[in-house]
Amino acid sequence: MQVKIESLAAQPLFALRVQGPFAQSLGPGFERLMAWSTRHGLQGQWMALYYDNPREVAPEALRADVALTTATTALPSDGEASGIRWDTLAGGLYALAQVRVIDNDFATPWVALFDQALPASGYRPDGGPCFERYLSDGRASGEWLLELGVPVRKS
Numbered sequence: 001m002q003v004k005i006e007s008l009a010a011q012p013l014f015a016l017r018v019q020g021p022f023a024q025s026l027g028p029g030f031e032r033l034m035a036w037s038t039r040h041g042l043q044g045q046w047m048a049l050y051y052d053n054p055r056e057v058a059p060e061a062l063r064a065d066v067a068l069t070t071a072t073t074a075l076p077s078d079g080e081a082s083g084i085r086w087d088t089l090a091g092g093l094y095a096l097a098q099v100r101v102i103d104n105d106f107a108t109p110w111v112a113l114f115d116q117a118l119p120a121s122g123y124r125p126d127g128g129p130c131f132e133r134y135l136s137d138g139r140a141s142g143e144w145l146l147e148l149g150v151p152v153r154k155s
Contacts, residue, residue: 001117003097010091015065016084029066037068040076044069046134094149101144123152
């Protein structure tokens with residue numbers, strides 16, 4: 001896995017909080033956000049933001065946001081009632097890795113990033129949410145192209 005360190009600008013987005021095991025909570029969350037964004041004609045890049053480490057937090061307590069990037073700061077009127085909020089992914093220094101997910105196995109690239117590639121980079125996590133940016137739609141095939149992002153600081 002190749003990791004590059006880049007400074008990213010803050011990214012505005014529409015987000016919906018989900019909680020529980022990632023494999024069970026993200027799909028329904030994305031379905032809700034997709035239906036809502038379609039009703040409003042919104043387009044952007046799809047992302048998932050992760051707030052908890054599954055090695056440290058019980059599966060039922062894991063928090064994530066499913067998100068759609070946006071160029072606007074205006075939340076459509078039914079956003080709050082739908083549980084959707086306008087938010088910002090903080091800018092700053094990130095370790096980025098482009099990965100391919102096979103058979104919907106999203107965990108393996110994350111483990112490789114945290115256990116091998118990130119320590120070898122000379123950087124360490126900085127405590128903010130990690131993200132997945134979906135570069136392809138693998139719902140039908142189970143194969144996805146993703147960009148993983150971890151906020152970092154020099155070791």
